[in-house]
Amino acid sequence: MKAAFRQMIALDIPLLVSMEREIYQVSPWSANQFKEELALMPKSREYLVALDELEIIGYGGVALLGDVAEIHTLTVRQSHRRLGIASTMLEKLESWALERGAKTLMLEMREGNSPAMSLYQRAGYQLISRRDNYYAKGIHALIMRKEVKL
Secondary structure (H helix, E strand, O other): OOOEEEEOOHHHHHHHHHHHHHHOOOOOOOHHHHHHHHOOOOOOEEEEEEEEOOEEEEEEEEEEEOOEEEEEEEEEOHHHOOOOHHHHHHHHHHHHHHHOOOOEEEEEEEOOOHHHHHHHHHOOOEEEEEEEEEEEOOEEEEEEEEEOOO
16 A cells, blocks of 8 residues: 655644544643644654545654654554555655754654564664653653664
8 A cells, every 4th residue: 555645734633632542542642742743843843644545544753853863653543554654654754854964763662562663673773771661650661773874
């Protein structure tokens, strides 16, 4: 399946919050979190949505902090997973950051999310740390890093 991608806009936020609550029952992003991130586009943030026809099926975002880029979120609806959408979106977010001088890419992911771990490892990320109880009690974050080869 070939998804289309476009920049996220404020009108997307209600649907994205709904998707967050559906996919991440514990500690989903709020509408205010999305609004705060979008307010920083395009200078230090890039947020994309993936579309199947007109339906949003995924979203992702990256923040540029000096020469370090942090993938803040990368989510695809269950019904559209394993079709290459997340890897294509990750590539687009990484390219945006690299074009703006990023030398290191970082992300955090929920421990136990083996599909995400496989995606990130295939993309060259390495596990560097763990944050206990990061998302909620008993839900830990794994910190991953990818060094850019110049």
